[in-house]
Amino acid sequence: xxxxxxxxxxxxxxxxxxxxxxxxxxxxxxxxxxxxxxxxxxxxxxxxxxxxxxxxxxxxxxxxxxxxxxxxxxxxxxxxxxxxxxxxxxxxxxxxxxxxxxxxxxxxxxxxxxxxxxxxxxxxxxxxxxxxxxxxxxxxxxxxxxxxxxxxxxxxxxxxxxxxxxxxxxxxxxxxxxxxxxxxxxxxxxxxxxxxxxxxxxxxxxxxxxxxxxxxxxxxxxxxxxxxxxxxxxxxxxxxxxxxxxxxxxxxxxxxxxxxxxxxxxxxxxxxxxxxxxxxxxxxxxxxxxxxxxxxxxxxxxxxxxxxxxxxxxxxxxxxxxxxxxxxx
Amino acid sequence: xxxxxxxxxxxxxxxxxxxxxxxxxxxxxxxxxxxxxxxxxxxxxxxxxxxxxxxxxxxxxxxxxxxxxxxxxxxxxxxxxxxxxxxxxxxxxxxxxxxxxxxxxxxxxxxxxxxxxxxxxxxxxxxxxxxxxxxxxxxxxxxxxxxxxxxxxxxxxxxxxxxxxxxxxxxxxxxxxxxxxxxxxxxxxxxxxxxxxxxxxxxxxxxxxxxxxxxxxxxxxxxxxxxxxxxxxxxxxxxxxxxxxxxxxxxxxxxxxxxxxxxxxxxxxxxxxxxxxxxxxxxxxxxxxxxxxxxxxxxxxxxxxxxxxxxxxxxxxxxxxxxxxxxxx
Numbered sequence: 001x002x003x004x005x006x007x008x009x010x011x012x013x014x015x016x017x018x019x020x021x022x023x024x025x026x027x028x029x030x031x032x033x034x035x036x037x038x039x040x041x042x043x044x045x046x047x048x049x050x051x052x053x054x055x056x057x058x059x060x061x062x063x064x065x066x067x068x069x070x071x072x073x074x075x076x077x078x079x080x081x082x083x084x085x086x087x088x089x090x091x092x093x094x095x096x097x098x099x100x101x102x103x104x105x106x107x108x109x110x111x112x113x114x115x116x117x118x119x120x121x122x123x124x125x126x127x128x129x130x131x132x133x134x135x136x137x138x139x140x141x142x143x144x145x146x147x148x149x150x151x152x153x154x155x156x157x158x159x160x161x162x163x164x165x166x167x168x169x170x171x172x173x174x175x176x177x178x179x180x181x182x183x184x185x186x187x188x189x190x191x192x193x194x195x196x197x198x199x200x201x202x203x204x205x206x207x208x209x210x211x212x213x214x215x216x217x218x219x220x221x222x223x224x225x226x227x228x229x230x231x232x233x234x235x236x237x238x239x240x241x242x243x244x245x246x247x248x249x250x251x252x253x254x255x256x257x258x259x260x261x262x263x264x265x266x267x268x269x270x271x272x273x274x275x276x277x278x279x280x281x282x283x284x285x286x287x288x289x290x291x292x293x294x295x296x297x298x299x300x301x302x303x304x305x306x307x308x309x310x311x312x313x314x315x316x317x318x319x320x321x322x323x324x325x326x327x328x329x
Numbered sequence: 330x331x332x333x334x335x336x337x338x339x340x341x342x343x344x345x346x347x348x349x350x351x352x353x354x355x356x357x358x359x360x361x362x363x364x365x366x367x368x369x370x371x372x373x374x375x376x377x378x379x380x381x382x383x384x385x386x387x388x389x390x391x392x393x394x395x396x397x398x399x400x401x402x403x404x405x406x407x408x409x410x411x412x413x414x415x416x417x418x419x420x421x422x423x424x425x426x427x428x429x430x431x432x433x434x435x436x437x438x439x440x441x442x443x444x445x446x447x448x449x450x451x452x453x454x455x456x457x458x459x460x461x462x463x464x465x466x467x468x469x470x471x472x473x474x475x476x477x478x479x480x481x482x483x484x485x486x487x488x489x490x491x492x493x494x495x496x497x498x499x500x501x502x503x504x505x506x507x508x509x510x511x512x513x514x515x516x517x518x519x520x521x522x523x524x525x526x527x528x529x530x531x532x533x534x535x536x537x538x539x540x541x542x543x544x545x546x547x548x549x550x551x552x553x554x555x556x557x558x559x560x561x562x563x564x565x566x567x568x569x570x571x572x573x574x575x576x577x578x579x580x581x582x583x584x585x586x587x588x589x590x591x592x593x594x595x596x597x598x599x600x601x602x603x604x605x606x607x608x609x610x611x612x613x614x615x616x617x618x619x620x621x622x623x624x625x626x627x628x629x630x631x632x633x634x635x636x637x638x639x640x641x642x643x644x645x646x647x648x649x650x651x652x653x654x655x656x657x658x
Contacts, residue, residue: 105527132528133528139527139528140528141528142527142528142529143501143502143503144501144503146497146501146533146537147537147541149490149493149494149540149541149545149548150493150494150497150536150537150540151494151497151498151501153503161478164478164479165479165480168475168479168480169480172472172473172475172480173472173583174472174473174482174579174580174583198434198468198471199461199462199468199469199470199471200471204475207479208475208476208479211478211479212476212478212479216478216545219478250503251503254502254503
């Protein structure tokens with residue numbers, strides 16, 4: 001048994017990784033933030049570098065050494081792909097050989113960033129989109145989150161993909177005019193030109209070459225353009241966001257069970273700001289405790305505490321949140 | 330000037346390449362067929378191997394040698410990506426140093442496989458989907474054909490992609506039950522199982538791993554399943570084909586001009602057999618001369634003749650078709 005009672009919690013996401021060092025009272029003592037943390041999309045070497053960096057920042061802020069924690073709880077996407085946990089456990093031994101390593105679902109971590117109740121729902125829409133029903137502190141049902149090609153209905157990727165298609169259709173003359181065309185072609189650095197090549201507009205030809213040089217998942221970045229155009233009144237963009245909201249609402253409705261009546265936690269960049277998406281979700285949010293969370297770090301801390309045998313109540317949950325806020329500001 | 334009057338015409342597609350040796354009367358004397366011929370998707374080395382193979386077969390059938398033709402006309406996809414024509418011209422010198430090389434659009438070749446009229450329309454739906462207006466023997470307007478990520482509305486990829494998403498949604502419980510699920514999971518070799526892993530059906534988990542190991546474009550192969558399920562009365566599959574037909578119909582309608590009233594040539598595997606897609610196209614086909622073609626080889630031969638200064642009339646056009654049919658049978 002490790003002689004320290006301190007724990008490290010990590011929220012490992014596709015674009016960034018966050019870590020916090022906490023004690024058994026739920027007080028967060030250090031915080032760190034680094035790069036990509038998903039081993040499936042970024043590879044084990046890259047993510048181990050991210051983890052080490054975030055861990056070292058957390059320990060340094062708390063004035064602690066590399067072996068001053070007894071357990072390492074990592075929340076990561078595990079629903080859609082099998083994580084290389086065996087190789088990872090070995091790699092962690094090089095950071096702290098005596099620490100226990102616990103892998104948790106990022107969905108649970110997001111949910112427990114918003115509540116300490118064992119039963120409820122989480123709806124997360126960032127690059128992907130996934131919905132979960134939580135029962136007795138475990139994943140009872142997960143819907144969607146099946147990735148850009150098979151699902152992620154209403155996600156940032158879904159919105160960005162449909163943005164690119166709408167702009168291509170506009171340039172092609174087979175779809176309606178949209179303000180997204182000027183925004184996207186400018187972002188891609190395409191020349192304004194009325195020229196035509198083999199019966200096709202030169203600007204569409206240039207867009208094709210630019211888009212196919214990207215990895216498909218990078219289309220998620222265009223979601224910002226859709227929010228921007230919709231806010232300025234563009235109806236094609238507005239319709240896309242409405243449809244995204246309907247798809248997310250449908251996933252949530254399908255995930256519900258009469259036996260689980262707890263709170264709903266909303267996470268991910270797509271749900272972080274007010275938009276028409278929220279209007280479409282209104283009927284699902286009505287008469288329901290709703291909590292918005294920026295990420296899954298507080299929940300990863302809660303899961304670390306539970307693993308250490310701590311019963312997390314309102315007081316401890318509040319302490320996690322407030323101490324983390326203080327460290328992050 | 331080459332002392333032979335023979336020409337070689339090649340129809341270079343994404344999955345196969347066809348070649349024919351013909352004389353100035355439009356009589357095809359030899360025929361060859363080989364592998365992938367699109368340099369963008371398969372690379373220059375691979376396609377040069379295909380071209381050489383199809384050329385050698387054609388010459389052997391006609392009892393001719395490698396330098397017994399004066400020109401080489403190659404029809405290939407050039408609308409959506411820039412072909413490496415310079416490197417290709419060099420590579421052809423190794424086959425026949427004295428032959429002239431002419432690159433033509435595969436769309437024109439498909440169109441001229443169905444008619445010798447200089448004005449008209451082509452609608453091609455295979456893996457991709459593209460529509461063209463032809464005027465004075467040239468591409469006047471091209472719509473769609475922007476690839477799997479940006480367009481190809483109603484194409485084989487579009488149908489196969491939506492098949493995979495419908496099956497994932499069915500397994501996930503967020504979409505309606507469909508007969509495509511049994512057909513696709515069987516084709517992918519997924520085990521029947523009611524087991525669940527982290528709140529998600531094991532069969533969906535297995536499907537995710539199988540699908541993401543494919544190149545996206547390979548989803549086009551699932552189109553067959555949609556035709557099969559629709560023919561057996563599955564409404565989800567039937568709705569997908571109806572929607573594909575509507576999208577193709579829309580592209581064709583957008584491409585029309587009152588000034589171009591010629592025939593319509595239909596090409597590609599999706600339009601080669603009777604299905605609900607054709608019902609959706611009915612209003613576009615009514616009162617219009619419609620020709621169906623298996624590929625673009627006859628049109629590549631016609632373009633080779635035109636390049637040699639031959640005026641292709643009904644007699645020559647018919648001779649190309651009948652001599653080619655005899656060689657292929």
